[in-house]
Amino acid sequence: MNTIISKDILSPSIKRYVIKNSKIAAKAEAGQFIILRVHEKGERIPLTIADYDREKGTVAIVFQEVGNTTQKLGEMEVGDKILDFVGPLGVPTTLPQGDNIVCIGGGMGIAPIYPEVKSLYNKGVKVTGVLGARTKDILFFSNEMDKICDKLYIVTDDGSQGRKGFVTDVLRDIIKNDNKIDGVIAVGPLPMMKAVCDITKVHNIPTIVSLNSLMVDGTGMCGGCRVTIGDEVKFACIDGPSFDGLKVDFDEQMRRLKMYKEEEEKVLGCKCGGEC
Amino acid sequence: MPYQDPKKRIKNFDEVSLGYDKDLAIKEAKRCLQCKKPSCVKGCPVGIDIPSFIKEISNDNYKGALEKLKEKNLLPAICGRVCPQEDQCEKLCIVGKKNEPIAIGRLERFVADNQKMTSKLKPGLEGEKVAVVGSGPAGLACASELLQRGYRVTIFEALHKPGGVLMYGIPEFRLPKDVVEQEINQLVDMGVELQTNMVIGQTITLLELLEKGYKAVFIGSGAGLPFFLNIPGENLNGVYSANEFLTRANLMKAYLYPKWETPLRVGKKVVVVGAGNVAMDSARTAMRLGAKEVSIVYRRSEAEMPARKEEIFHAKEEGIEMNLLTNPISIEGDAEGWVNKIRCINMELGDPDESGRRRPKPVKGSEFTIEVDTVIMAIGQGANPVIPRSTKNLNLNDKGNIEVDSETGQTSIEGVFAGGDVVTGAATVIQAMGAGKQCAESIDKYIKNN
Ligand SMILES: Cc1cc2nc3c(=O)[nH]c(=O)nc-3n(C[C@H](O)[C@H](O)[C@H](O)COP(=O)(O)OP(=O)(O)OC[C@H]3O[C@@H](n4cnc5c(N)ncnc54)[C@H](O)[C@@H]3O)c2cc1C
Ligand SMILES: Cc1cc2nc3c(=O)[nH]c(=O)nc-3n(C[C@H](O)[C@H](O)[C@H](O)COP(=O)(O)OP(=O)(O)OC[C@H]3O[C@@H](n4cnc5c(N)ncnc54)[C@H](O)[C@@H]3O)c2cc1C
Ligand code: SF4
Ligand code: SF4
Ligand code: FES
Numbered sequence: 244m245n246t247i248i249s250k251d252i253l254s255p256s257i258k259r260y261v262i263k264n265s266k267i268a269a270k271a272e273a274g275q276f277i278i279l280r281v282h283e284k285g286e287r288i289p290l291t292i293a294d295y296d297r298e299k300g301t302v303a304i305v306f307q308e309v310g311n312t313t314q315k316l317g318e319m320e321v322g323d324k325i326l327d328f329v330g331p332l333g334v335p336t337t338l339p340q341g342d343n344i345v346c347i348g349g350g351m352g353i354a355p356i357y358p359e360v361k362s363l364y365n366k367g368v369k370v371t372g373v374l375g376a377r378t379k380d381i382l383f384f385s386n387e388m389d390k391i392c393d394k395l396y397i398v399t400d401d402g403s404q405g406r407k408g409f410v411t412d413v414l415r416d417i418i419k420n421d422n423k424i425d426g427v428i429a430v431g432p433l434p435m436m437k438a439v440c441d442i443t444k445v446h447n448i449p450t451i452v453s454l455n456s457l458m459v460d461g462t463g464m465c466g467g468c469r470v471t472i473g474d475e476v477k478f479a480c481i482d483g484p485s486f487d488g489l490k491v492d493f494d495e496q497m498r499r500l501k502m503y504k505e506e507e508e509k510v511l512g513c514k515c516g517g518e519c
Numbered sequence: 520m521p522y523q524d525p526k527k528r529i530k531n532f533d534e535v536s537l538g539y540d541k542d543l544a545i546k547e548a549k550r551c552l553q554c555k556k557p558s559c560v561k562g563c564p565v566g567i568d569i570p571s572f573i574k575e576i577s578n579d580n581y582k583g584a585l586e587k588l589k590e591k592n593l594l595p596a597i598c599g600r601v602c603p604q605e606d607q608c609e610k611l612c613i614v615g616k617k618n619e620p621i622a623i624g625r626l627e628r629f630v631a632d633n634q635k636m637t638s639k640l641k642p643g644l645e646g647e648k649v650a651v652v653g654s655g656p657a658g659l660a661c662a663s664e665l666l667q668r669g670y671r672v673t674i675f676e677a678l679h680k681p682g683g684v685l686m687y688g689i690p691e692f693r694l695p696k697d698v699v700e701q702e703i704n705q706l707v708d709m710g711v712e713l714q715t716n717m718v719i720g721q722t723i724t725l726l727e728l729l730e731k732g733y734k735a736v737f738i739g740s741g742a743g744l745p746f747f748l749n750i751p752g753e754n755l756n757g758v759y760s761a762n763e764f765l766t767r768a769n770l771m772k773a774y775l776y777p778k779w780e781t782p783l784r785v786g787k788k789v790v791v792v793g794a795g796n797v798a799m800d801s802a803r804t805a806m807r808l809g810a811k812e813v814s815i816v817y818r819r820s821e822a823e824m825p826a827r828k829e830e831i832f833h834a835k836e837e838g839i840e841m842n843l844l845t846n847p848i849s850i851e852g853d854a855e856g857w858v859n860k861i862r863c864i865n866m867e868l869g870d871p872d873e874s875g876r877r878r879p880k881p882v883k884g885s886e887f888t889i890e891v892d893t894v895i896m897a898i899g900q901g902a903n904p905v906i907p908r909s910t911k912n913l914n915l916n917d918k919g920n921i922e923v924d925s926e927t928g929q930t931s932i933e934g935v936f937a938g939g940d941v942v943t944g945a946a947t948v949i950q951a952m953g954a955g956k957q958c959a960e961s962i963d964k965y966i967k968n969n
Binding site: 287311326466495498503 | 677678679687715716717718721722723743744745747749753754756757759760762763766767771772775776777778779780781782784855856903904905908
């Protein structure tokens with residue numbers, strides 16, 4: 244159990260592992276995540292279930308090496324076992340109703356958006372995909388997404404692949420040209436999700452986002468993952484991580500993610516290149 | 520009993536109480552009157568034969584003493600340390616009427632620390648299968664009792680380490696984790712199967728366990744859902760639930776950061792809201808992690824503080840200030856969103872409320888501000904919702920705790936039993952163990968009758 248079956252290097256800092264764990268594979272749904280620990284003294288970190296295969300009993304994770312734990316994870320090889328691997332955690336995303344859905348994945352958010360697009364595709368829903376990244380080296384899954392999206396747009400900040408600009412530029416155009424979008428799912432860095440919601444709010448389009456709060460247990464025990472949704476405080480690990488984007492207090496989330504920045508940098512300079 | 524000097528101990532996580540040596544233990548044991556009708560036993564939720572185990576100590580027979588203890592309590596090293604003896608066994612000790620009661624807990628700890636039990640038990644391979652959810656004291660007690668009755672028992676634990684609050688909540692300096700691990704390992708040696716990283720309700724549901732051939736299920740999932748006050752500013756950076764603070768410190772060993780990789784940020788000035796054991800543990804942990812000033816903020820007076828007397832005493836010795844009859848009304852932060860102030864109001868005690876304690880009322884116009892850089896909320900916790908949400912027909916009471924038949928511990932679902940904090944709300948280690956054992960008995964009856 245928890246053996247790494249395959250390792251794909253999607254970009255120098257982004258890796259995709261397929262991991263054997265038939266219990267999690269049997270239960271996983273789009274929007275859920277796992278928590279792992281790579282060694283006895285290690286931190287528990289959450290990662291989205293990027294894909295699953297119930298028959299083979301495997302789940303996939305895609306992660307970016309941004310700090311200590313993700314780097315140690317990145318050093319592991321096929322055949323190695325991940326010490327602790329628990330899930331599926333969180334509630335599956337309630338996919339938006341309707342048959343014209345826009346799914347936006349920004350940066351690492353492309354990994355979690357993939358199983359959601361796949362679920363919609365399997366239900367016969369028409370999905371417009373928008374993938375964004377800083378530059379083409381860190382853009383992944385575009386071929387896989389192309390197969391399950393009705394239309395797929397790609398944008399990079401520097402124009403190295405697809406259109407130059409931000410995912411919100413594309414979203415604005417889609418809204419302009421296609422005035423009956425039933426819902427939006429947006430997963431990516433908090434500023435991106437916030438910018439998306441600023442637009443969809445104006446047009447009153449139901450929007451689902453996925454929050455990557457800091458977590459410890461992932462079972463509702465510590466309250467470290469709390470998020471404000473409308474006027475209620477929720478725990479991202481058991482009430483989410485997907486929430487109604489139009490109600491999320493993004494500023495609070497951005498602030499809370501910085502809680503351990505100093506400590507993390509002391510252990511290891513951040514290498515994400517401005518992504519976090 | 521010898522203790523580590525407060526000045527030294529606030530700089531380390533070593534155990535505060537050093538425990539009896541042989542001479543002290545025998546001397547204390549000899550004070551016991553060996554009552555024919557020992558009242559102390561009535562105060563012990565698991566009914567340990569107290570005079571008998573004490574007698575073995577005075578006879579220098581520690582192996583015999585341990586055997587006596589283990590007849591009723593499989594975790595004596597833990598209970599000897601953390602039981603609120605002053606409200607239980609020792610409260611009813613006859614010697615205590617005029618003098619200091621016999622130090623039953625300390626003697627219990629002495630025996631457990633000085634005598635390793637090699638257990639002979641191995642479960643039969645043909646016994647029926649029972650699932651135990653949660654590896655806190657309730658689950659452990661239930662599992663061992665079932666094992667002794669010949670069942671094959673699997674414990675499912677959500678975290679990567681077993682022990683529940685013993686592991687993630689109660690700090691090292693009060694309950695060393697290797698003591699907990701040793702006592703749990705004995706259970707595993709006896710033949711309990713332990714599966715960690717299994718969140719029941721997520722990885723597999725409760726009802727699926729029954730379908731998979733477990734004849735009965737015991738739920739001992741504890742009270743792991745932290746409460747907040749719902750006052751403005753509680754989500755500022757630097758505001759923790761006690762559960763998060765203590766879990767980072769204990770389970771993830773943040774006090775050894777960066778060697779252990781989980782960080783925990785503690786400022787110079789720390790306020791802990793609440794006055795139970797959890798609050799004392801948080802305050803004393805913060806002190807050891809380098810805080811300069813740590814204070815408790817509590818809305819009632821010292822007489823109502825729910826923490827054990829000994830813990831309050833130790834906390835004060837370690838320099839923790841008590842702001843009593845004080846209630847927080849809001850938390851404020853700086854431009855970056857880090858907490859920097861807590862607004863409080865003075866309280867006075869009015870007429871008694873439902874709990875029989877005098878109800879605190881705010882004193883008009885008495886608001887004041889305390890400067891802080893860390894706030895820890897230790898105002899209690901409710902039952903964890905993961906299992907109830909994923910289990911149809913599992914009845915809860917209005918507090919969200921699982922409802923059970925008070926005699927058998929059976930829930931609204933046949934074959935599913937529950938006990939410990941998930942039923943009673945936050946209580947004590949030994950009460951949780953008592954409930955676990957009681958449910959094991961009911962499970963035994965239930966399986967035999969079906
Ligand atoms: C539900 C959920 C799903 C997630 N899914 C994925 C995923 O599929 N792939 C993936 O690469 N990451 C994902 N994350 C984020 C991932 O958990 C963090 O990147 C990881 O914890 C960093 O650990 P580290 O020790 O390597 O870095 P650290 O040393 O802890 O941090 C390095 C840098 O990353 C930032 N950081 C730390 N935690 C987070 C976080 N939770 N979100 C964003 N930035 C953070 C820090 O501020 C710091 O600048 C998810 C988070 C959550 C809560
Ligand atoms: C900081 C602190 C200090 C305390 N000090 C004292 C003291 O000095 N003396 C005393 O007598 N009592 C003390 N208590 C109270 C005592 O620890 C509890 O009453 C006791 O641990 C309850 O035992 P339990 O087995 O019911 O639950 P817990 O100890 O909470 O154990 C529950 C276990 O179930 C697991 N679990 C939860 N949900 C699931 C799930 N869905 N699937 C699988 N596993 C799950 C949890 O991870 C946990 O390991 C203290 C409590 C705290 C928090
Ligand atoms: S288990 Fe607790 S209550 Fe019972 S005798 Fe020991 S210390 Fe006293
Ligand atoms: S009541 Fe006190 S003196 Fe009597 S048996 Fe119990 S411990 Fe000994
Ligand atoms: S991660 Fe601890 S409650 Fe969500």
